[in-house]
Amino acid sequence: xxxxxxxxxxxxxxxxxxxxxxxxxxxxxxxxxxxxxxxxxxxxxxxxxxxxxxxxxxxxxxxxxxxxxxxxxxxxxxxxxxxxxxxxxxxxxxxxxxxxxxxxxxxxxxxxxxxxxxxxxxxxxxxxxxxxxxxxxxxxxxxxxxxxxxxxxxxxxxxxxxxxxxxxxxxxxxxxxxxxxxxxxxxxxxxxxx
Numbered sequence: 001x002x003x004x005x006x007x008x009x010x011x012x013x014x015x016x017x018x019x020x021x022x023x024x025x026x027x028x029x030x031x032x033x034x035x036x037x038x039x040x041x042x043x044x045x046x047x048x049x050x051x052x053x054x055x056x057x058x059x060x061x062x063x064x065x066x067x068x069x070x071x072x073x074x075x076x077x078x079x080x081x082x083x084x085x086x087x088x089x090x091x092x093x094x095x096x097x098x099x100x101x102x103x104x105x106x107x108x109x110x111x112x113x114x115x116x117x118x119x120x121x122x123x124x125x126x127x128x129x130x131x132x133x134x135x136x137x138x139x140x141x142x143x144x145x146x147x148x149x150x151x152x153x154x155x156x157x158x159x160x161x162x163x164x165x166x167x168x169x170x171x172x173x174x175x176x177x178x179x180x181x182x183x184x185x186x187x188x189x190x191x192x193x194x
Contacts, residue, residue: 008189011036013060014045015053018075026176027185035062040192042070043185044095048082052094060095067166069192071185072098073174077112084173091171098171099154099163102184103144112180115173116140118151126180164191 010029014020102115162168174181
């Protein structure tokens with residue numbers, strides 16, 4: 001359990017199909033269906049197969065008024081009907097422009113197994129315990145270059161502290177059982193000082 005996250009008031013929002021309760025348990029947070037102006041962070045949970053419900057869209061817009069830091073986590077990465085990219089495309093349309101600090105890498109049979117950082121091009125391999133970091137291969141660098149350029153441009157334009165100020169919205173792939181993305185969500189939560 002992350003001690004910084006446990007001292008915060010984190011609100012979890014999302015349709016039941018995205019399993020917001022499991023996300024709440026992982027981050028010592030509370031699932032809510034109304035805006036809590038005292039929350040230090042709001043995490044919106046999205047299942048790419050079922051999309052984003054109107055209640056979540058309405059809550060996102062209502063939270064805008066408070067400039068509460070927000071993270072979008074995309075669950076159900078193991079389902080191959082829809083993926084992280086599909087969820088981001090939808091979130092960009094109905095929430096706000098998402099920052100994608102990490103992209104999902106898949107193993108030979110198509111199961112998510114690692115994340116690649118857009119900032120550093122480091123790969124975090126979650127098939128080992130603890131996860132192992134390594135430099136990316138040249139083909140990975142080529143594959144993610146366009147996404148990396150967009151991410152670096154966005155974070156440069158927004159400046160240091162944009163997430164904590166509630167103006168930069170990271171979207172994180174999350175598979176709690178495999179540990180994928182859990183460390184990254186904690187990293188963002190640790191940036192909030194309230």
